Amino acid sequence: MKKLIVLCTVLLAFFVSAPASYAATPYASVSGGVSLLSDSDADTLWGTENDVTDYDAGYGFSGAIGLDGGMYRLEGALGYQSNNIKTHWGWTVVDQDLSILSFMANGYLDLDMPGSMIEPYVMAGIGLANVTHDYGFDSDSDTSLAYQFGAGVGFQAVPKLTFDLGYRYFMTGDVAFEDIEPDTEYSVSGHNFVAGVRVDL
Numbered sequence: 001m002k003k004l005i006v007l008c009t010v011l012l013a014f015f016v017s018a019p020a021s022y023a024a025t026p027y028a029s030v031s032g033g034v035s036l037l038s039d040s041d042a043d044t045l046w047g048t049e050n051d052v053t054d055y056d057a058g059y060g061f062s063g064a065i066g067l068d069g070g071m072y073r074l075e076g077a078l079g080y081q082s083n084n085i086k087t088h089w090g091w092t093v094v095d096q097d098l099s100i101l102s103f104m105a106n107g108y109l110d111l112d113m114p115g116s117m118i119e120p121y122v123m124a125g126i127g128l129a130n131v132t133h134d135y136g137f138d139s140d141s142d143t144s145l146a147y148q149f150g151a152g153v154g155f156q157a158v159p160k161l162t163f164d165l166g167y168r169y170f171m172t173g174d175v176a177f178e179d180i181e182p183d184t185e186y187s188v189s190g191h192n193f194v195a196g197v198r199v200d201l
Contacts, residue, residue, distance in 0.1 A: 024067040027075075031164065031196025032061035035081040037098065040186045043174060052090075053186065055098065058083030060192055064106070068200065073108035077125070081192070085133075095136055100172070100188070102129040102146050110154070117156050121166075124149040129172045131188055133180060140180050144173035144188075152194075160200040168192040 040053035058081060066075025078101075085096040104127035111120045129146035132139050152166025171189035 024069045026201040027066055027068050027073075027198050028201060029064045029066070029075070029164070029196055029198040030061070031063075031166075031194045032059070033192060033194035034058075035060040035083055035190060035192050037083045037188070037190035040188060042187075043185045045183050052088065053085060053098075054087040055083040055190075056086050058097075060194070062102075062194075062196075066106075071110055071112065073106075073110065073121075075106050075108075077104045077106055077127075078102070079104065083190075093135075097134050098188070099132045099134065100129050100146075100170075101132075102170075103127045104146065104148065106148075119154040119156065119162075120151070121154065122149075122151045123166075123168075129188075131172060131175045133177045135180065138179075140177040142175040142177060144175050146170065146172045150192075154198070162198040164194070164196045164198060166194050166196075168194065 035058040037055040037058065039051040039055070042049045042052045060079060060081030062077050062079035064075040064077035066073055080099065080101050082097055082099040085093050085098060087093065088096070104125040106123055106125035108121050108123045111122075113119060125148045127146050128143060130141055130143045132141040148168050148170040150166055150168035152164055155163045155165075157163060168191075169189070170192055171187075174185035174187055176185045
């Protein structure tokens with residue numbers, strides 16, 4: 001986890017400090033896709049238990065406002081994802097889910113391919129995530145740092161309009177739901193496959 005945090009921080013710092021030799025173009029984007037949460041581990045007073053919570057495939061969507069400097073893009077993004085909880089501590093559960101509301105600062109490196117409509121990219125982001133465990137008619141939540149990195153490809157079909165297909169690995173710091181299970185912290189991470197559109201403003 002520490003290596004991932006360092007990687008995201010270094011990449012984002014690189015994007016922010018990149019030479020601004022291009023006129024930055026503002027843009028807005030929206031995206032949505034499939035969220036696959038990894039099984040959560042639990043840190044308790046008695047040690048670490050692996051794979052205590054299993055999730056169904058879920059969904060996620062996000063919106064962002066950013067600046068496009070040519071090779072580099074910087075944006076602020078608001079995202080939401082939700083996954084039903086399938087099993088917890090070996091027991092099948094119903095009417096429970098985990099949702100994540102995230103506020104991210106993302107940096108992109110666009111890999112230009114002259115004469116092509118296709119533009120691959122790599123990205124990294126850091127921010128905050130509010131993680132909520134909904135159970136029945138009640139819920140508990142915790143806020144943690146969040147990190148992500150990924151890659152994808154953009155397709156510029158017409159001027160000022162780009163379609164995007166991408167992958168994001170997303171994770172938060174450990175979160176605790178004190179109202180449900182005191183003195184227990186859970187890992188939260190997963191894989192997001194997204195499709196979206198970006199419009200130059």
